[in-house]
Amino acid sequence: MSRLTFNRFADSLILVVAILAVWVGLHAYAGDSAISAPATTFAFAGRLLVQPSFWTHVAATMEAFALAFAISAAGGVALGLVLGVRRFAGDVAEPILGSLYTIPKVTLYPLMLLVFGLGMSAKVAFGVIHGVIPIMLFTIAAVRNIPPVLLRTARALRLAPVKTATSVLVPAAMPEVVTGLRVGFALTLLGVLIGEMFASQRGLGFLIINGINNHDVRMTTAVTLLVVIFAVAANSLLLAFDRRVHHG
Amino acid sequence: MPTRKAADAHAVLRGVTRIYPGGTPVHALGPIDLDLAQGEFFSVVGPSGCGKSTLLDVLSGLSPPTEGSVSFEGKTVAGQVPEGIGVVFQEDASLPWLTVRDNVAFGLRHAGTDSAEVDRRVSYAIGFMGLQDFTGAYPSQLSGGMRQRVCIARTLVLQPRLILLDEPFGALDQQTRLLMGDELLRLWRETDATVLLITHALDEAALLSDRVGVMSARPGRFIDLVETSWARERDSRIVSDPAFGTVTGRLWAALRPESMKAIGRPQP
Amino acid sequence: MNHGRRILWTRVAFIAGLVGLLEALCRLHVIKPLTMIAPSQMVQELIALAWSGELAEPALQTFIEVGASFLFSVTVGGALGAVVHALPRVRRTLDPLLASWYAVPFFVFYPLLVALLGLNVLPLIAIGVVFATPAMMLSTLAGLDRVPRVMHKVARVHRLSQLQEVRLITLPSAAPHLFTGLKLSFAYSFIGIIAGEFILSGGGLGYGISYAYESFETPKMYALMLFVLLIALVANGVLHVWDRRLARRRGLA
Numbered sequence: 001m002s003r004l005t006f007n008r009f010a011d012s013l014i015l016v017v018a019i020l021a022v023w024v025g026l027h028a029y030a031g032d033s034a035i036s037a038p039a040t041t042f043a044f045a046g047r048l049l050v051q052p053s054f055w056t057h058v059a060a061t062m063e064a065f066a067l068a069f070a071i072s073a074a075g076g077v078a079l080g081l082v083l084g085v086r087r088f089a090g091d092v093a094e095p096i097l098g099s100l101y102t103i104p105k106v107t108l109y110p111l112m113l114l115v116f117g118l119g120m121s122a123k124v125a126f127g128v129i130h131g132v133i134p135i136m137l138f139t140i141a142a143v144r145n146i147p148p149v150l151l152r153t154a155r156a157l158r159l160a161p162v163k164t165a166t167s168v169l170v171p172a173a174m175p176e177v178v179t180g181l182r183v184g185f186a187l188t189l190l191g192v193l194i195g196e197m198f199a200s201q202r203g204l205g206f207l208i209i210n211g212i213n214n215h216d217v218r219m220t221t222a223v224t225l226l227v228v229i230f231a232v233a234a235n236s237l238l239l240a241f242d243r244r245v246h247h248g
Numbered sequence: 249m250p251t252r253k254a255a256d257a258h259a260v261l262r263g264v265t266r267i268y269p270g271g272t273p274v275h276a277l278g279p280i281d282l283d284l285a286q287g288e289f290f291s292v293v294g295p296s297g298c299g300k301s302t303l304l305d306v307l308s309g310l311s312p313p314t315e316g317s318v319s320f321e322g323k324t325v326a327g328q329v330p331e332g333i334g335v336v337f338q339e340d341a342s343l344p345w346l347t348v349r350d351n352v353a354f355g356l357r358h359a360g361t362d363s364a365e366v367d368r369r370v371s372y373a374i375g376f377m378g379l380q381d382f383t384g385a386y387p388s389q390l391s392g393g394m395r396q397r398v399c400i401a402r403t404l405v406l407q408p409r410l411i412l413l414d415e416p417f418g419a420l421d422q423q424t425r426l427l428m429g430d431e432l433l434r435l436w437r438e439t440d441a442t443v444l445l446i447t448h449a450l451d452e453a454a455l456l457s458d459r460v461g462v463m464s465a466r467p468g469r470f471i472d473l474v475e476t477s478w479a480r481e482r483d484s485r486i487v488s489d490p491a492f493g494t495v496t497g498r499l500w501a502a503l504r505p506e507s508m509k510a511i512g513r514p515q516p
Numbered sequence: 517m518n519h520g521r522r523i524l525w526t527r528v529a530f531i532a533g534l535v536g537l538l539e540a541l542c543r544l545h546v547i548k549p550l551t552m553i554a555p556s557q558m559v560q561e562l563i564a565l566a567w568s569g570e571l572a573e574p575a576l577q578t579f580i581e582v583g584a585s586f587l588f589s590v591t592v593g594g595a596l597g598a599v600v601h602a603l604p605r606v607r608r609t610l611d612p613l614l615a616s617w618y619a620v621p622f623f624v625f626y627p628l629l630v631a632l633l634g635l636n637v638l639p640l641i642a643i644g645v646v647f648a649t650p651a652m653m654l655s656t657l658a659g660l661d662r663v664p665r666v667m668h669k670v671a672r673v674h675r676l677s678q679l680q681e682v683r684l685i686t687l688p689s690a691a692p693h694l695f696t697g698l699k700l701s702f703a704y705s706f707i708g709i710i711a712g713e714f715i716l717s718g719g720g721l722g723y724g725i726s727y728a729y730e731s732f733e734t735p736k737m738y739a740l741m742l743f744v745l746l747i748a749l750v751a752n753g754v755l756h757v758w759d760r761r762l763a764r765r766r767g768l769a
Contacts, residue, residue: 008608011605011608011609012609012612014609015609015610015612015613019613026628026632029632030628030631030632033631034627034628034631034632035628035631088523088526091523092523092526092527092530093527095527095752095756096527096530096531098752099748099749099752101703102703102706102707102748102751102752103707103744103745103748104706104707104709104710104711104714104722104744104748105707106707106710106711106714106715106722107710107714107721107722107725107740107741107744107745108741109714110725110726110729110737110741111552111741113729114550114551114552115551183618185619186618186619187618189619189621190621190623193621193623194621194623194711194715197623197715212627220627221628224625227621228620228621231616231619231620231621232616232619232620234619235615235616235619236612236615236616239615239616308673310669310672310673328672328675329672329673329675331675333673334673335669335673337666337669337670339664339665339666340666341664341666341667341669341670343667343670343685343688343689344689344766345688345689345691345765345766354674354684355674358674358676358680358684359674359675386765386766388766
């Protein structure tokens with residue numbers, strides 16, 4: 001067991017070292033004008049983390065993201081449940097949703113701006129259009145994959161409809177829905193950041209695009225690093241949770 | 249039909265063991281000694297997890313024995329499945345992307361047999377297994393029993409002299425199993441092949457076989473060899489013969505303590 | 517079949533209804549012409565754009581980029597998937613990276629790619645590749661994982677060579693997942709490249725839309741958006757039909 005834990009640790013270490021090596025290689029090849037070196041970036045990111053002004057940008061991103069994810073999750077799960085239960089409607093909708101998923105949503109960005117104007121609501125809307133469809137698709141599949149025998153068991157046990165929903169349907173569909181929420185989480189964050197790159201004067205996406213425009217490579221690299229660390233950390237937590245609900 | 253001498257050893261296992269290496273090595277099988285007579289129908293029964301499938305893997309050359317030796321028609325089996333051995337697996341091994349006819353022809357087409365001969369043998373095997381109305385169907389359109397027939401036909405076209413079957417009817421219902429057993433007996437008589445059948449069903453072993461080997465719980469060894477003395481012409485109607493009950497009873501008497509061990513309830 | 521047709525027609529009617537509603541709202545100026553033009557006008561604009569030859573150049577650029585990214589992702593992603601599948605230790609090491617890959621907002625790397633590869637089509641193709649390759653790799657891994665163990669035994673019983681086993685057993689057995697990989701590779705190449713053109717002003721359809729937006733050419737912008745939408749729909753439709761045909765070849769449809 002301890003040997004296994006050690007192996008895991010060694011594997012992660014190898015991966016981190018490999019990523020750092022690629023980073024150093026890119027820096028050596030492209031120079032300071034494209035990407036700042038790992039040490040410089042970590043130092044700069046450390047300084048950013050103690051600046052109050054940086055945290056106002058973080059707060060702006062988090063606010064938009066929290067709102068967008070709440071809407072994506074609630075809307076996606078609710079619509080997904082309805083389309084999952086109503087088989088015909090689900091069959092009609094599924095390919096449409098699949099097609100919408102493959103549209104490059106950046107192209108809808110001018111439309112979002114025209115409808116919502118510059119600012120918070122455009123950012124949120126942009127996050128939602130990225131996140132809501134995968135959550136819906138996963139939820140539809142989750143409901144459809146509930147084994148019919150579970151519903152018959154519920155009837156055999158003479159459970160009331162509400163009790164059936166809370167103690168059979170929801171736990172049975174839960175694992176797939178959690179997977180959908182994890183995928184939706186990442187895509188909503190992506191959408192919000194892209195929204196901020198163009199439709200905002202605040203937030204981490206703005207810091208990145210502003211760094212690009214001012215040729216402030218250290219800023220761009222450091223913020224990118226922090227965003228990636230946040231996204232990977234959040235994804236790892238959700239993945240751990242995801243695996244637990246799948247096996248538990 | 250070539251003459252059959254019961255004393256001819258067609259396949260021989262001597263001191264065969266199989267140990268799966270690892271942190272704690274698992275002793276799965278043996279030591280096993282077995283002589284399969286030319287043309288006999290031999291069945292192996294044993295509790296779950298006793299190494300029956302391992303025995304088949306070793307005998308067919310799919311995996312090497314850890315100790316001991318395996319020979320088929322006088323030649324040592326090592327490293328690969330020798331020509332003349334056909335295997336039917338427990339799992340559905342039909343190829344889902346091929347039609348029934350292409351599934352059955354699979355082995356011949358890739359062995360370089362000429363196409364007229366392939367057609368002749370495939371048509372024969374398809375007819376023999378009663379698949380002639382389904383030649384263009386895909387496995388997903390067939391029942392489990394029909395798919396297993398496809399796999400048997402695919403083995404049959406290769407004209408094996410030793411046929412190994414690993415619980416081929418495990419997933420089928422009882423009536424279908426009895427009928428498939430009859431088909432298997434017909435195939436055995438027709439081809440004159442030696443058959444080794446692995447099964448967990450005592451009645452199946454009792455009614456099909458000339459001899460039944462009863463295996464112990466892991467590591468599997470033979471604890472009893474039961475001869476049935478059925479006529480070569482026989483079918484599932486044997487179940488009403490009183491001798492059938494006697495044979496089945498003897499198998500269960502030998503097997504019961506081992507099965508108790510296998511489910512973790514050793515007899516006091 | 518009858519049921520399937522009913523679903524299809526309901527879907528068509530639903531989409532037609534939505535388009536009709538949009539048309540009416542635009543014509544009645546409930547939606548302002550500055551915000552959105554009517555769908556029928558979008559079609560007219562698109563035809564005009566195609567007729568004048570203005571569409572050809574950006575469309576061609578986008579097609580070439582997407583095609584290059586797609587081919588590269590499929591071959592390299594498929595090969596990587598096969599190699600990693602054969603090396604469990606490497607796979608375990610890469611696992612966290614692959615699991616987090618699509619959580620990383622890759623758009624933030626565009627500027628870096630421009631700095632590395634220059635301001636031409638290469639960084640655009642590169643972002644498509646970065647987006648699409650892991651999808652192909654993951655699909656290949658999933659496909660190889662799901663080749664039933666007994667298939668390897670079937671190959672050995674028939675004494676197939678390694679190459680024959682791959683060609684006759686492994687590839688056909690993994691085909692449905694490999695096909696999913698193709699679909700995802702196309703979608704991700706397309707999304708990544710259009711977005712890249714948009715953000716980097718790198719030419720092609722994405723840039724066309726952003727340029728039209730910034731110069732207040734709303735009709736042209738919507739015509740291009742419609743065109744991108746149509747490509748996505750046609751590509752999806754073709755892949756869907758192909759998928760069904762593959763399924764039918766296994767007797768599943």
